[in-house]
Amino acid sequence: MERARPIPRERDWKDPRAHDRRGLLAIAAGLALTSAVLLTGCDSVSGIPGDEPAEAPARATTSSAAMPTTPSQTLTQAFTVPVGEAPGLPGAAEVASRFGATLERATPVELRSACWMMAPGNVSDMSTGKRAILNALAQPATVTRSLVTWQNAGTTVTFDRGAIASGIENAKQTVCPWVAQDGAEAGPNEADARHTVRRYLARLVSKPLDPADKEGDFPLICKANWDPNGTGSPTPAPLANNSSTLTGATKFADQEIQSEQLRSDYLAVHVPVTNSSGVTQTLTFTLTAGPKGYCIGDVSP
Numbered sequence: 001m002e003r004a005r006p007i008p009r010e011r012d013w014k015d016p017r018a019h020d021r022r023g024l025l026a027i028a029a030g031l032a033l034t035s036a037v038l039l040t041g042c043d044s045v046s047g048i049p050g051d052e053p054a055e056a057p058a059r060a061t062t063s064s065a066a067m068p069t070t071p072s073q074t075l076t077q078a079f080t081v082p083v084g085e086a087p088g089l090p091g092a093a094e095v096a097s098r099f100g101a102t103l104e105r106a107t108p109v110e111l112r113s114a115c116w117m118m119a120p121g122n123v124s125d126m127s128t129g130k131r132a133i134l135n136a137l138a139q140p141a142t143v144t145r146s147l148v149t150w151q152n153a154g155t156t157v158t159f160d161r162g163a164i165a166s167g168i169e170n171a172k173q174t175v176c177p178w179v180a181q182d183g184a185e186a187g188p189n190e191a192d193a194r195h196t197v198r199r200y201l202a203r204l205v206s207k208p209l210d211p212a213d214k215e216g217d218f219p220l221i222c223k224a225n226w227d228p229n230g231t232g233s234p235t236p237a238p239l240a241n242n243s244s245t246l247t248g249a250t251k252f253a254d255q256e257i258q259s260e261q262l263r264s265d266y267l268a269v270h271v272p273v274t275n276s277s278g279v280t281q282t283l284t285f286t287l288t289a290g291p292k293g294y295c296i297g298d299v300s301p
Helices: 035-040 070-075 092-105 108-114 120-128 130-137 161-169 190-204
Strands: 141-143 147-151 155-160 178-181 249-252 258-263 266-275 280-290 293-300
Touching: 092 108, 092 130, 092 141, 092 147, 092 155, 092 161, 108 120, 120 130, 120 190, 130 147, 130 155, 147 161, 155 161, 190 249, 190 258, 190 266, 190 280, 190 293
Parallel strands: none
Antiparallel strands: 141 147, 147 155, 155 178, 249 266, 258 266, 266 280, 280 293
């Protein structure tokens, strides 16, 4: 189980009325493929400790007023937090400052509304570690081709550079980071992979987790460089060429989602899905990790 750091982020969806608990953001990598890992990836109450079952599968958690642009407008007005500059990337500090102001002022529910693309349980954990995150943001940033990172001795706060660029263009947008501690690399974890499948299925059953969550704006399907068996010869992802695979799905068992590590960059996520004939079948989604998060490349019975 990848929760091994002081600010854990290895938790999935939970009802906004449930109590927030601590968690950690870390990249799900190098886990042994054992039955213990499979149980760690379970979203039911008996799987990940502290995850309460949802009242209904794949329901929209907010109204259109809670789209990503809203929290920054209402929560950061006349309020800023100090953020170190990002060399060679003007405007990046302002984007990070908007997130910091949202983090400082938002309730856990408001923060989950702002960061709906990430596993909401993980986002709630940022609320409990807000002081450490804000302290890290006050340091100068490090910029790479794909990431922008603020870090101090205890906490790493990493933003996708493409998302930062989008936030620079849209001053109303809140861009949310990954967080890790003790010098660990911050990035998407296994809970985020399960949440990716949850978002994908929620779209299919016409109950997106946020009204803005559409494939054209927030892609969840992998396009290329697909090699889950490690052959060394990547191909286009099968789902990219057959996006109608699950046409006719009507519901899915949100709290029965499970996951397991396949190899360093690939995971399998299992979830019962019901079709229009009322037949329920457990499907396996195969995902891979990248700098922007997880994408789905294949689905099979």
